[in-house]
Amino acid sequence: MNADQTQADRAATCETMLRTAAREAGAFISGDGRVHEEVAAALLGIAPGTLANQRRAGTGPIFYRVSGRPTYRLIDLAEVIERGRCVSGW
Structure with missing residues (x-):
C-alpha cells in the first residue's frame, strides 16, 4: 500500500484483500459483505473468543x-x- 493513500483508500484496499482471503478460505460472504464471527476473527488474526x-x-x-x-x-x-x-519513526 502506498504511504500517500488516505485512510479511506487504505481501508478499501484492505477490504479487497480481506475479501480475497475469505474467498480463498471458502468462507461465505453475504451480499452486503458480511462474514460470520469465526471468519472475522481469523481475518483479524485473533481467536473467536x-x-x-x-x-x-x-x-x-x-x-x-x-x-x-x-x-x-x-x-x-x-x-x-x-x-x-x-x-515507525526509525
Whole structure:
C-alpha cells in the first residue's frame, strides 16, 4: 500500500484483500459483505473468543446481529485494521 493513500483508500484496499482471503478460505460472504464471527476473527488474526469478548465489552469492530448470530462487514474489519496502523519513526 502506498504511504500517500488516505485512510479511506487504505481501508478499501484492505477490504479487497480481506475479501480475497475469505474467498480463498471458502468462507461465505453475504451480499452486503458480511462474514460470520469465526471468519472475522481469523481475518483479524485473533481467536473467536477474543472477538466475542471485545463485542461484549463494546471495544470490538461494529457488528450486526442477523438471526441471532453476530456478523461483521469486511469494510468495518478493514477500518479497524487501518486505525491500528502505526508509522515507525526509525
